[in-house]
Amino acid sequence: MKQTRREFLSTTSLATAGVFLTNPLTSSAFHAITNSEDKWYLNMRRCAQHNFNEHDPANLNIEQWVDYWVSLKLDAIILTAGGFIAMYPTKLENHYKSQFLGNRDLFGDYLKALKKKGIRVIARIETNFIHMDIYKNKPEWFEMNKDGTPWRHSETPWIGRSCFFSNYRNEQITKVINEILSLYDVDGFFTNSWPEVEHAPRLCNSTYCKAYKNLTEKELADVAIEHTLTTIKLINETVKKKGSNIVYNVNIAGGIGAIQDLQKVGNLTNWMTTDHQGRGGGTPIWDCAQQGKVAYAVMKGRPVTNVVGTKTGPWRHSSKSEAETILWLAQTTSSGMIPWWVWLGSDLPDNRWQAIGRKYYQWLAKNDIHFTNKKSMSKIGVVFSNNVNALYNAPGRVPGGYWGDPVDTNSKGNTTDYLQGIYYALLEGRFVFDLVHDNDLTSEGLKNYKALILPNIALLSDQQAESLKGFVNNGGSLLATFETGLYNEKGELRNDFALSEIFDIHLKSGYTKPKGQVFYATVETEHEIIKEFKGLEHLPGGEFYIPIEASGKHIMNIKPPYPNGIPEMVYPYSRKELDSQEQDSNNPAIVVREKGDSRLVYFPTDIDKNVWARGSVDLSKIIQNSVRWMTEDKLNISVEGDGYVEVFAWETEAGFAIHILNYNNPNMTRASIRRFYPIGQQKIRVEIPSSITIKKAELLRSEKGLEITQTGSIVEFLIPSIEDFEIAALYK
Ligand SMILES: [Zn+2]
Structure with a gap:
């Protein structure tokens, strides 16, 4: 043509x-x-x-x-x-x-x-x-x-x-x-x-x-x-x-x-x-922002470009929906990446992509200084590990179900499900967080963080465990799940957790692999982490757990698992074929510790995976409450309001920039976004060094001025509503 x-x-x-x-x-x-x-x-x-x-x-x-x-x-x-x-x-x-x-x-x-x-x-x-x-x-x-x-x-x-x-x-x-x-x-x-x-x-x-x-x-x-x-x-x-x-x-x-x-x-x-051009099927919308976080963990502020596809699905000569494209571009730039807009060939059988890109790029060009990031302001780090992806055999499916067909015990699960569950819960809880490469489990690599989350980082070296001990001794808070630290860096099973001293936990003897059966966790004592669930006997637990010894009384225990597949068989009582009393018991479902300034949470269960793979709202809530408890609500950035958002906060060339991406959409977890569903008022509170006075503020996306109040180191403001995304730019 x-x-x-x-x-x-x-x-x-x-x-x-x-x-x-x-x-x-x-x-x-x-x-x-x-x-x-x-x-x-x-x-x-x-x-x-x-x-x-x-x-x-x-x-x-x-x-x-x-x-x-x-x-x-x-x-x-x-x-x-x-x-x-x-x-x-x-x-x-x-x-x-x-x-x-x-x-x-x-x-x-x-x-x-x-x-x-x-x-x-x-x-x-x-x-x-x-x-x-x-x-x-x-x-x-x-x-x-x-x-x-x-x-x-x-x-x-x-x-x-x-x-x-x-x-x-x-x-x-x-x-x-x-x-x-x-x-x-x-x-x-x-x-x-x-x-x-x-x-x-x-x-x-x-x-x-x-x-x-x-x-x-x-x-x-x-x-x-x-x-x-x-x-x-x-x-x-x-x-x-x-x-x-x-x-x-x-x-x-x-x-x-x-x-x-x-x-x-x-x-x-x-x-x-x-x-990271785009998504299809069941890839969540945050996939691009997540890649940006990975890239920041790898390059630490050196240039990262993200290839943003103009096409939809496998059709190389097509245009993506405008809303999906805008949110993909916004994730690219809000996560600190530079967009790289791509088209294949000289023909233009569908040219709709051109105007979308031009409008976004021209808007971006007007705001260069606010996208020139110096440093992430996040105080929470979530660890990811290439080594775990390469060498860890994540458990696959649990046996049971209605038909009871045997499960291939060699089938592997997806190592990223754990992190994805944490990611989901943190977005739901509106936490601002970075991803941290496991090579950076060092005192230097962790110095910016108040809290660290290890989503089933099964492989840890002695040195990494030692660094984490140092992090906790210096007042850092830690949350770990499931088999974190149960294997060394080569993937060999340890005799005990690499982090057993931090959490005061030990493997029960004879451990070879996690127990796999659908199970519940009992609500034992009152605690901030389970405050919504007062009066309930139990909550969903997970699919796999690790029997551990941990001193003290626990706020949730693992209820000895009972059959779950055939409805007539689903009861937690003794039966002539099976004595439930003889089943594995006295296992905590969560271990909570306070040591000095550190608040520590360990889940011997696949709680994070079940947030993602099984969609448990209760388990997501428990993770959010845990992070809130660990950080004692003393985080430097809070964004209150309705809607599902991802927040980025950067120190920039101009001062500070708070990015809020509106994921509140029926197509949040399934491609593609057709249109935006605006979210209402958002109340933002940002802590900055008290020596800095904010001289001016504006909303970059809606191109409006922004009124802020600064009291010492605390800057507060309201964003009336957000259509697709918004960036509050604070000038120092
Ligand atoms: Zn070859």
Whole structure:
């Protein structure tokens, strides 16, 4: 579909943004080129990607597209360059060129046009796929099937895949990068969908992979990360030879489920990208903000871009609903990431995405100083662990149910369900929290937090346990669930909890794995944590628990489990076939301790998983009450009001920014959001250093002034209502 420039302008209503067409140095572009050349990427605020298909060299109109990108006030853009398919006249052997390239240099001409407008250009290199034309010359690069034939893509069988352990990336990709560096004034490189941090490498039948076929899961994971790190270092060195201002932007997209050590990978780069484009099915809306929290834990404020998809579901040439897109962009920017707006191809069969992006980016550009974050203000940290994802066997299903079919005891559960349950409960309780990488369980890594939550962080080293002890001794409060610290860092079962001293708990003898049966927890004594449940005999407990010894009287105990599947069998009394008195008893369901300034809560149950997987409202309430009790309601930020929100609080270049994202929507946990359901008045209280006086405040989204009252270190204000999201910007 070819378009004239006029048609293009009218269909994208770019004409209304004419001011940007006549001024090549937009404020953002100016911003980028006047800053330190060496570290220009530190000042990025807005990015995009134009992803080419092989046919694009035949009809892509560079001028039209540059006009659109300029209207977004971009700092940098990613353009498809080569690796898999060269979009420039490559001279390199075994580097497949677009069959539609002809005499054109699509990448080079596009780059020059963008750079004239002050937009930096990053070359996108696809390293996973190789055209089968190359196979006859370089069979060793290809992933091989068991029968000795090369693996072929199921939809486009003329495409093969590069073998993970082959020398393809080290040998060929570095040559591609060198050629691009020699031809173009490029500002950086990006390797698409690589490294893969979410799953173990595919071991194929190539000579490279065969060498590793007898390794254990753990050994293979170690070899894979070493191989990945070596390749990243090599690419980095290749890129840096041309100039220190050229950057290798590494794709580290695993979210909370990644199995490779994200920090180890992140430490090798100045710029991380999280390819978190959108959601489908039952992925919750907070998925993008959660990825932002992961990225902040990994990069600690260094630049992170998030690829924001314009498309919906698998339809690459479509537009996402406007409401879903806005909330995805807002999560990206509120969580501290830089949006990277992506479209595939030169055709515009559905151009609705263009106006959505332009409006958001232009709004963003007006508010740069409020998105230049210095530090998260959160005092609560929630730990996540790549090591747990890689090595922990989370229990799968419990036996029972109505039909009583036997359960495969080898089936594994999802290691991220525990964190997801905590996440849900904390959002419901309106807590402001960071995610903390388990590598940061050190005194330095924990110094900003008053309370720490360990959602079934089953693997802990002695050193990590020691740091947590130090955290508690210094007055930090701790909440841990289930098998936290029951295994060492290699995944080997310990004789007792690594945190047994902190919580005064011990495993009952003979422990091999958690007990799996639907169970209840009895309400024993009055306590703030269970205040809503006074007068009740019991509440849902969970599906798995750990029998422990813990001194003292407990506020909830595990009721000896009784059958739950067939209705006639569901009673907690002795029966001739089974004496309930002989069943496992005297097990706490929660252990609560106070030591000095520390308040400690341990759940020997999968309470967090059951908030997420089973939707227990009571269990969510217990977690929220626990966190409130631990922090003694002395948190530095509170947001009171109705509705389901996620709150971010940042120290910024201007002062402080409190972001409130409105998730209150029937499509909160199932894609996609159709429209917003505004929430009413929100009452905010923020504690800031008493030496700072807030001089001015405004609401950035509704573009209104904001009246605040400051009494010493406490700043209070009201937001009358929130449509999609709101940001209260406080100027110091
Ligand atoms: Zn292989």
